[in-house]
Amino acid sequence: xxxxxxxxxxxxxxxxxxxxxxxxxxxxxxxxxxxxxxxxxxxxxxxxxxxxxxxxxxxxxxxxxxxxxxxxxxxxxxxxxxxxxxxxxxxxxxxxxxxxxxxxxxxxxxxxxxxxxxxxxxxxxxxxxxxxxxxxxxxxxxxxxxxxxxxxxxxxxxxxxxxxxxxxxxxxxxxxxxxxxxxxxxxxxxxxxxxxxxxxxxxxxxxxxxxxxxxxxxxxxxxxxxxxx
Amino acid sequence: xxxxxxxxxxxxxxxxxxxxxxxxxxxxxxxxxxxxxxxxxxxxxxxxxxxxxxxxxxxxxxxxxxxxxxxxxxxxxxxxxxxxxxxxxxxxxxxxxxxxxxxx
Numbered sequence: 001x002x003x004x005x006x007x008x009x010x011x012x013x014x015x016x017x018x019x020x021x022x023x024x025x026x027x028x029x030x031x032x033x034x035x036x037x038x039x040x041x042x043x044x045x046x047x048x049x050x051x052x053x054x055x056x057x058x059x060x061x062x063x064x065x066x067x068x069x070x071x072x073x074x075x076x077x078x079x080x081x082x083x084x085x086x087x088x089x090x091x092x093x094x095x096x097x098x099x100x101x102x103x104x105x106x107x108x109x110x111x112x113x114x115x116x117x118x119x120x121x122x123x124x125x126x127x128x129x130x131x132x133x134x135x136x137x138x139x140x141x142x143x144x145x146x147x148x149x150x151x152x153x154x155x156x157x158x159x160x161x162x163x164x165x166x167x168x169x170x171x172x173x174x175x176x177x178x179x180x181x182x183x184x185x186x187x188x189x190x191x192x193x194x195x196x197x198x199x200x201x202x203x204x205x206x207x208x209x210x211x212x213x214x215x216x217x218x219x220x221x222x223x224x225x226x227x228x229x
Numbered sequence: 230x231x232x233x234x235x236x237x238x239x240x241x242x243x244x245x246x247x248x249x250x251x252x253x254x255x256x257x258x259x260x261x262x263x264x265x266x267x268x269x270x271x272x273x274x275x276x277x278x279x280x281x282x283x284x285x286x287x288x289x290x291x292x293x294x295x296x297x298x299x300x301x302x303x304x305x306x307x308x309x310x311x312x313x314x315x316x317x318x319x320x321x322x323x324x325x326x327x328x329x330x331x332x333x
Binding site for chain 2: 018030035041062066068069070072
């Protein structure tokens with residue numbers, strides 16, 4: 001059978017299977033609480049007259065389907081992959097050199113757009129993704145504290161702003177100005193397709209950032225805001 | 230029937246009478262509903278943590294029998310939310326009652 005139900009023999013295996021993809025510290029917290037829950041459940045069954053083994057089996061059964069639990073946890077908490085994404089995003093956003101490269105890209109874009117009478121919307125778009133967003137992300141990454149109730153900073157943090165900046169340069173500046181050799185003119189259609197695919201990829205990344213921001217907004221992975229004096 | 234959407238309200242109601250931990254919350258809900266509402270851990274803890282994320286409940290830990298136990302208590306914001314949820318539920322269930330009685 002392709003999708004076989006995982007065989008879970010004890011609470012450690014249940015916890016391992018249910019929280020495998022969850023990042024710390026949520027993973028540790030879930031484990032701590034469910035271990036206490038399980039211990040209490042076993043104690044209750046023992047008091048009810050079950051043998052040690054039966055009590056453990058009953059308590060394990062009460063934990064429910066491990067795959068269902070894993071899905072629920074994954075939906076609510078940051079996964080290790082998402083945590084890595086955020087870590088990379090923070091690291092890159094705080095890099096002054098990367099920010100400088102993006103500014104340079106914007107000036108290159110300006111130069112190219114000026115000579116091709118592109119729309120003002122494209123210019124605004126490029127300014128947003130190559131200057132405004134990376135600069136704000138740089139400030140936030142240096143500040144090192146983003147609170148869950150600050151929706152916009154949370155979203156910007158999730159965007160991996162510098163990557164979006166590079167992507168916007170490639171998607172909205174480079175392809176229309178690449179001089180295709182005559183022999184490759186038949187590839188133009190393919191190139192257009194490629195451009196469309198890149199644009200789609202760009203918006204998929206934005207959608208991913210929104211989803212991640214929503215998760216972060218609802219999560220416990222933030223330091224507590226210091227009490228205002 | 231899917232009762233999962235009602236779990237946050239049931240948790241808030243359970244905590245109205247005082248701080249409690251996850252296992253006891255689940256058992257209380259099960260007992261009071263005569264076994265009809267039996268929420269598993271994969272549902273209960275994400276709901277508890279989501280309520281905490283919204284500031285409706287607050288958690289703290291205590292040592293019991295050498296084991297760290299996480300307790301939850303209702304916040305003022307949680308009390309307000311519970312009152313609002315109860316009002317909405319009563320209105321909603323009243324409306325469903327009226328329709329079902331008419332049908333029979």
